[in-house]
Structure formats: structure tokens, C-alpha cells
Amino acid sequence: MAWDGDCGLCHYWAIKWRLLTGDRIEYIPFQKAYRDFPDIDLKYFRQAIRFIDTDGRVYGGPEAVFQALSRYGKKWKWVMPLYRNIWLFRVLSDYVYIYVSRNRSWIYRINTGLFGKNPARPRHYWAIYLVSLLLIVSASIMLFLF
Numbered sequence: 001m002a003w004d005g006d007c008g009l010c011h012y013w014a015i016k017w018r019l020l021t022g023d024r025i026e027y028i029p030f031q032k033a034y035r036d037f038p039d040i041d042l043k044y045f046r047q048a049i050r051f052i053d054t055d056g057r058v059y060g061g062p063e064a065v066f067q068a069l070s071r072y073g074k075k076w077k078w079v080m081p082l083y084r085n086i087w088l089f090r091v092l093s094d095y096v097y098i099y100v101s102r103n104r105s106w107i108y109r110i111n112t113g114l115f116g117k118n119p120a121r122p123r124h125y126w127a128i129y130l131v132s133l134l135l136i137v138s139a140s141i142m143l144f145l146f
Contacts, residue, residue, distance in 0.1 A: 001068055002050040005029025009100075009108035010049070016119040017068065025051075048101065062093040086096040 001015065003010040006029075013028045028036075030045035037052065043061075044050070051064035059067045063083060070080030082089050100107050118121035 001027045001064065002030040002033035002052070003027065004046075004049075005022065005031045007108075009104045009106055009111060012108065012117075012119050016045055017065065017073075019120060020069060020074075021072040024091070025068055027041060048097070051113050062097040 001014065003014045005011070018025070018027050030042075030050065033041045033050075034040065034045045040050070040052075040058065048061040049064050051059045051068045053059070053067065053071070066076075066080045066083045069076035070078070083093060084090070114129070
């Protein structure tokens with residue numbers, strides 16, 4: 001799996017996916033990986049995450065992630081058939097991937113704000129934020145009604 005080594009969000013998720021796939025996949029920044037695959041142009045690596053499977057097939061974007069997880073992640077066998085067979089899931093996945101890739105810096109800040117900076121030990125700050133928001137909304141409603 002070749003990902004952008006200059007991107008904090010990419011690094012975070014490469015670690016997260018490694019936790020799901022174990023040593024069955026090697027995760028390397030594309031800045032190093034492109035040297036090992038001279039048949040793949042550097043421009044191609046820069047466009048999206050790339051998964052180069054053992055059979056030589058190259059996948060990109062969300063398809064790369066889903067193929068890797070489906071093939072090498074123990075609990076993720078269902079995700080690639082979903083991507084291949086349900087057009088709405090595929091279209092939404094592609095759209096979300098493009099959106100995230102164009103907005104990586106602020107999405108990374110949100111990601112670490114919700115889950116912490118260590119993908120191996122996520123913190124569930126989002127739950128604290130949600131409960132706080134619910135308490136504020138509830139208090140506001142109570143004040144408004146009474």
C-alpha cells in the first residue's frame with residue numbers, strides 16, 4: 001500500500017489499516033515505493049493511495065483500501081463486493097475519497113480532535129463532544145420552555 005508520506009491524515013490511516021491487516025500488507029509512503037515499481041509513473045502515485053496486490057494488479061483510491069481490507073483484513077471481506085456491486089456505495093465512496101483528499105489538512109485536525117493522535121489507541125473524544133452538545137441543547141430547550 002503506497003500512501004502520501006507528507007500527509008498526516010494518510011499516515012494516521014495507514015497505521016489504522018495496518019492494525020486491521022497486520023503484516024499481510026506492507027505500508028510504504030509513495031515517495032519510497034515508486035522506486036520499487038518503475039513501471040508505475042510517479043504522477044500515478046501522487047493521484048491517490050495505491051494498493052499493489054501480490055498478483056500485480058494495482059488499485060487506487062477507495063478501491064485500493066477496500067480491496068486491501070477485503071482481501072487481508074479478517075472482518076472486512078464484505079466491503080469490496082459492496083463497492084463492486086452497489087453503484088450508490090461506489091459513487092459515494094469515490095466522492096467522499098475525492099472530498100477528503102482535497103481537504104486533508106483540516107479533516108486531519110477534525111480526525112485527531114475526535115479520536116486523538118494515536119490510531120493504535122483511539123480516544124473517543126467525539127462521545128464527550130456529543131454528550132456535551134446534547135446537554136447544552138437540552139438545557140437550552142428547558143430554559144426556552146420554562
